[in-house]
Every structure is written in C-alpha cells, then in structure tokens.
Amino acid sequence: MITAEENIELTRVGRGTLMGNFFRQFWLPVCLSSELKADGDPVRLMIVGEKLVAFRDTEGRVGVFDHRCPHRCASLFFGRNELGGIRCAYHGWKFDVTGKCLDQPNLEDKSKYPAGTPAIAYRVKEQGGMVFAYMGEHQENPPELPHLEAIMAEGDDRNIVLTHRDCNYLQALEGDIDTSHLGFLHVGGVDSEKLDLNDPEVFTVKEKAPKINVSEMAYGTMYSAQRDAYEGTEHQRYAHYIFPIWVSYPSGDLDTNITANAWVPIDDHSTMIFNIDLRRASGGGKKKLMYKDGTPVGGLARPLEYLPNTTDWKGRWRPTKDLTNDYAIDREWQRNGDSYTGIVGVPLQDQMIQESMGPIVDREMEHLAASDRMVILTRRVMLDAARKYAATGELPPVAHRPELAKDARGGDIIVPYGTEWLEGYEEKMAEIKGYRPNLSAAE
Ligand code: FES
Ligand SMILES: [Fe+2]
Numbered sequence: 001m002i003t004a005e006e007n008i009e010l011t012r013v014g015r016g017t018l019m020g021n022f023f024r025q026f027w028l029p030v031c032l033s034s035e036l037k038a039d040g041d042p043v044r045l046m047i048v049g050e051k052l053v054a055f056r057d058t059e060g061r062v063g064v065f066d067h068r069c070p071h072r073c074a075s076l077f078f079g080r081n082e083l084g085g086i087r088c089a090y091h092g093w094k095f096d097v098t099g100k101c102l103d104q105p106n107l108e109d110k111s112k113y114p115a116g117t118p119a120i121a122y123r124v125k126e127q128g129g130m131v132f133a134y135m136g137e138h139q140e141n142p143p144e145l146p147h148l149e150a151i152m153a154e155g156d157d158r159n160i161v162l163t164h165r166d167c168n169y170l171q172a173l174e175g176d177i178d179t180s181h182l183g184f185l186h187v188g189g190v191d192s193e194k195l196d197l198n199d200p201e202v203f204t205v206k207e208k209a210p211k212i213n214v215s216e217m218a219y220g221t222m223y224s225a226q227r228d229a230y231e232g233t234e235h236q237r238y239a240h241y242i243f244p245i246w247v248s249y250p251s252g253d254l255d256t257n258i259t260a261n262a263w264v265p266i267d268d269h270s271t272m273i274f275n276i277d278l279r280r281a282s283g284g285g286k287k288k289l290m291y292k293d294g295t296p297v298g299g300l301a302r303p304l305e306y307l308p309n310t311t312d313w314k315g316r317w318r319p320t321k322d323l324t325n326d327y328a329i330d331r332e333w334q335r336n337g338d339s340y341t342g343i344v345g346v347p348l349q350d351q352m353i354q355e356s357m358g359p360i361v362d363r364e365m366e367h368l369a370a371s372d373r374m375v376i377l378t379r380r381v382m383l384d385a386a387r388k389y390a391a392t393g394e395l396p397p398v399a400h401r402p403e404l405a406k407d408a409r410g411g412d413i414i415v416p417y418g419t420e421w422l423e424g425y426e427e428k429m430a431e432i433k434g435y436r437p438n439l440s441a442a443e
Contacts, residue, residue, distance in 0.1 A: 001366070002379060003364070004364050006363075010170055010379060010386075011268060013049055013265040014050075014268070015050065018386050022389050022390075023265065024136045024137075025137065025138075026136070026245075027133070027134050027142070028047060028133060028244075028245070028264055029131070029264060030047050030052070030054065030131050030133045031043065031054060033126050033130060034129070035131075036054055036056035036131065037056060038056050038058060038059070038060050039057070039082060040056060040081065041055075042055040042077050042079060042081055044067065044077050044312065047133065047264065048265050048267075049266075049267040050066065052065060052067055052122075053065050053066075053075070053077045053079075055081045056081075057096070058082075058083055058084050059084065062097060062124045062126060062131055063086065063095070063096070063099070063121055064121065064124050065086075065095070065119045066119070066120035069093060070093075070101075070117045070118065071088065071090070071093050071117065074088055076095075077311075084096060085097070087103070091104075092104075092105040093105075095121070097121065097124070099120065099121025101116025101118055122134060122135050123142050127145055127151055127152070128158055128160075129158055129160055130151075143395075146219075146243075146402045146405045147402045147404075147406040148242060148246060148248065148405050149406065149409060150260035152406070153258060153278055157278060159276070159278070160274060160275065161273075161275045162273065162316070163273040163275065163304060163347065164272055164273075164316060164318045164319070165270065165271045165272075165351060166322065166323070166355050167269065167270070167271065167358070167359055167360070168265075168360040168361070169263045169264070169271040170360075170361075171357050171361045172263050172271045172273065172354050173247060173261075174378070174379075175353065176239070177241055177247060179212070179237060179239065180210075180371040180372070183205060183208035184340060185340060185353060186349055187204075187289075187340075188340025188341075189337060189338050189340045190289070192205045194292055195289065195297075199289060200229060203227045203229050203235040204225070210227045210237075211225070212224075212225055212371060212374060213225075213226060213422075214373045214377045215440065216381055217240065217408070218398060218401075218404045218439070219240070220240060220242045220243050220396075220398070220408075221240070221241045221378045221381050222238065222239070222240045222241075222422075223238070223239055223373070224421040224425070225237040229414050230414065232416065232417050233415065233416060234414070234415055235412065236414075236415055236421055236424055236425070237250050237411075237412045238411060238412075239374075239410040241374075241378045241381075242405045243396050243398050243399065245264055245265070246260055246261070246263075247260065247263070247410075248408045248409055248410040249410045250412055251277075251410070252279065252411060253413070254409060254410075254411030254412060254413045254425075254429070254432070255411070255428075255431075255432050256411075257279060257410055257411035258277070258278035258279060259279070260274075260276045261273055261274065261276070262274040268359070270314055272316075302344050302347075302348075303345065304320075304345070304348055305321070307319070319348070319351060321351075323356075327343050327352040329341070329343055330344075407437035407439060408439070413425075413428050422439070426439070
C-alpha cells in the first residue's frame with residue numbers, strides 16, 4: 001500500500017526529514033513536570049533525534065536546550081543548575097531558561113560581548129503535569145497546545161504513565177488505532193460465552209470481526225468498530241488520531257473515558273509513550289470485564305514494571321521485560337488457552353508485538369486487509385499533511401485552531417440498530433457536553 005520511499009518519509013524523524021520537520025511544528029510532550037526539580041539535576045532528553053538537556057531554575061521555570069553549550073559545545077548536562085540559570089562546567093558561561101547568556105566569566109573584556117551568545121533554547125510550556133517543547137520554525141510565535149481533554153482538563157487529577165518503547169513511533173502509534181487486535185492479542189484467551197453481558201464492552205470480546213468505519217477529520221482521523229449488541233442495538237467503539245502524534249483511545253464508556261496517548265519519537269528507533277488517563281486518577285477505575293459467576297477477567301490491566309531510570313539519553317521509563325528476556329513469555333500458559341500470548345497485561349502484550357516487528361516495519365512486506373482501514377487512512381493523512389507542509393508551509397487546521405481537538409474522545413456506546421456511526425457519536429457527545437460537536441469542520 002505504501003512504497004519503500006513513503007515508508008522512509010513517514011518513519012524518519014531527524015532534523016531535515018519530511019516527518020521530522022512536520023512534527024517540530026507542534027508542541028510535543030518531553031517529560032513529566034515532576035522529573036525536573038528547582039535547582040535540581042539537569043535531565044538528558046532525546047526528542048525527534050535531538051539530544052536535549054532540561055532543567056528547572058530557582059524560580060521554577062523550565063529550560064529545554066540543545067545540550068551543547070554555544071561556546072565550544074561541551075554538554076550542558078554536566079553544568080551547574082544554580083541561581084536562575086545553568087552554568088557550563090567548561091568555562092562558566094551561564095544561560096537562563098530562555099537561552100539568554102547571563103555571564104561569560106572567562107572573558108577579560110566583557111564589554112566586547114555585551115549580549116553574550118545564546119544557547120539553543122526551545123519554547124516550553126507546562127500543562128497537566130507535563131512539560132511540552134516547541135522545536136519548530138516560529139519560536140517567537142508558536143501555536144497553542146492542542147485542546148485535547150486529557151491535556152487541558154483542570155486540576156492535577158491525572159494519571160500519567162511514561163514508557164520507553166524500542167521501536168519506531170509509527171508502528172507503536174498504529175498499535176493504538178488497530179482495534180482489530182483487541183480480541184486476539186489482549187482477550188483471545190477469554191471464553192466469551194462465560195462473560196457477564198451487563199458490561200457492553202463484552203461485545204468487543206464476543207465479536208472478533210467488527211465492521212470498521214473510518215473518516216478523515218479536521219484534526220486527523222477517526223474510526224469506529226461496529227458490532228451487534230443487545231436486541232435491536234449496536235455497540236460502537238470510537239477512537240481518534242490527532243496531529244501529529246496523539247491518539248484518544250477507547251477503554252470504557254464514552255461518557256467517562258478521558259484518555260490519550262502521545263507517541264513521541266525519541267529517535268527513528270525508539271518512542272516515549274505518554275499515557276494520560278483522567279478517569280483512573282479520579283478513582284473511577286476502568287470497569288472490569290466480569291464472568292457471569294462474578295469473578296473478574298484477570299490480569300488485563302496489569303501495569304508494567306520499570307527499571308530504575310538512568311541519566312542516559314534513552315535511560316528513562318524502560319520496562320524490565322523486553323526482547324532480551326522474551327517479555328517473560330509463559331509458553332505453558334499460552335498453550336493451555338487461558339492466555340492468548342503467555343504475556344502478562346495489556347501494555348506488555350502491545351510492547352512485545354510492536355517491538356517484535358523490528359525497529360522500523362518494512363511496510364513493503366505487509367498485506368493489509370479491510371480490518372486495517374484506520375491504519376491505511378491515517379498513514380495517508382499523515383503523509384499528505386507532512387508533504388503539504390514541506391511544499392507550502394501550510395499546516396493542518398488543528399495546528400492553528402487547537403480547539404478542533406476538544407471533542408475527539410475515545411470510548412464505547414450502545415446505539416439503536418442502524419444508527420449512522422458519526423451521527424451516534426455526535427448525539428452522545430451532545431448529551432455529555434451540552435453542545436453538538438462538529439468534528440469534520442475544517443473551516
Ligand atoms: S564550552 Fe561552555 S563555557 Fe565554554
Ligand atoms: Fe493493544
């Protein structure tokens with residue numbers, strides 16, 4: 001479906017690449033706010049292939065820099081974070097969070113260099129417990145953050161989990177919009193005949209070949225997976241891709257499911273996942289699939305275990321299970337049918353599959369099917385948008401109108417049989433929000 005050249009265009013993220021240039025024009029989450037302490041240790045970050053250093057100054061402001069000191073390129077990671085700025089350990093030049101040079105103490109004639117030399121500093125914002133950086137062309141006039149509910153909702157009542165994944169961002173993001181794998185990879189070991197039908201989500205377990213509806217949207221793309229449900233009704237499960245690296249994913253009823261994943265490229269071969277879930281944080285918890293006898297279907301939401309973070313460029317939020325230990329696969333468990341994979345928990349199952357495809361999927365080897373509609377459309381929409389930006393400098397509408405993303409929520413609903421899929425979504429959202437969203441309105 002896509003050529004080798006297109007695959008290169010879609011997956012490479014370094015400076016000067018098609019997708020890398022496109023991604024830089026949007027705010028990207030780079031770390032948790034809690035990872036940076038005032039006057040604390042600088043933190044190494046790698047984002048879209050660039051080595052950065054992040055620090056929080058005495059007043060709590062955050063700086064995100066190219067890690068190289070503008071004098072002679074010593075790494076500012078080894079600098080002193082002190083009294084309102086970071087001071088390079090080599091010759092003592094000091095920079096505030098905006099990159100402005102405050103001091104050049106090794107220069108005899110300081111008046112010769114009155115303005116100093118700025119560090120390469122990116123625009124920074126903090127929102128919802130995360131630090132965002134803008135690495136694009138318009139440092140003086142950056143766009144707004146996307147108005148996704150998971151980012152913008154007030155308060156600290158958020159559960160955010162970061163995870164390093166050893167593969168290209170695209171195959172990881174595609175795992176999030178590939179609804180077809182749910183019934184196999186995650187719940188293929190569940191005997192659907194024994195499930196309690198009170199939870200509408202059981203239909204995602206019972207029907208393994210849903211109809212997939214897809215549409216291009218002003219903010220990206222959207223799908224629903226459509227299944228027969230109770231007598232005279234249908235189950236619709238919705239998710240959205242939002243430019244450039246966001247997915248609003250379904251993991252429960254539409255009226256309470258405020259969730260998003262950011263699939264942030266670390267470099268071409270690794271990705272940092274920012275998983276945001278407001279419902280979990282507010283104690284609502286995800287409804288558990290239950291058997292008719294009242295016992296919950298076990299192990300689905302088992303969280304990942306992490307290695308201690310290191311200061312390496314790629315040393316943060318790495319799971320203990322990876323390809324080197326075959327994700328601790330239990331072949332007996334897989335064989336006896338209780339587990340489809342022999343792998344514990346949804347996040348580890350996704351990690352195992354996405355990393356197993358190799359650092360970057362060779363997409364010429366694929367044989368895509370009707371179940372891959374959302375993946376096919378989203379690749380096309382991403383590629384078209386990035387090419388348009390390269391040719392004209394024009395970004396998709398959501399870059400300038402971030403409010404277009406505010407009604408892109410993932411989740412499940414039950415509708416009367418025959419309800420048009422987008423109609424059903426807009427009606428339910430109108431009920432939840434008190435106004436009817438117009439998702440496809442680009443202008
Ligand atoms: S290299 Fe940083 S002050 Fe000289
Ligand atoms: Fe999955």
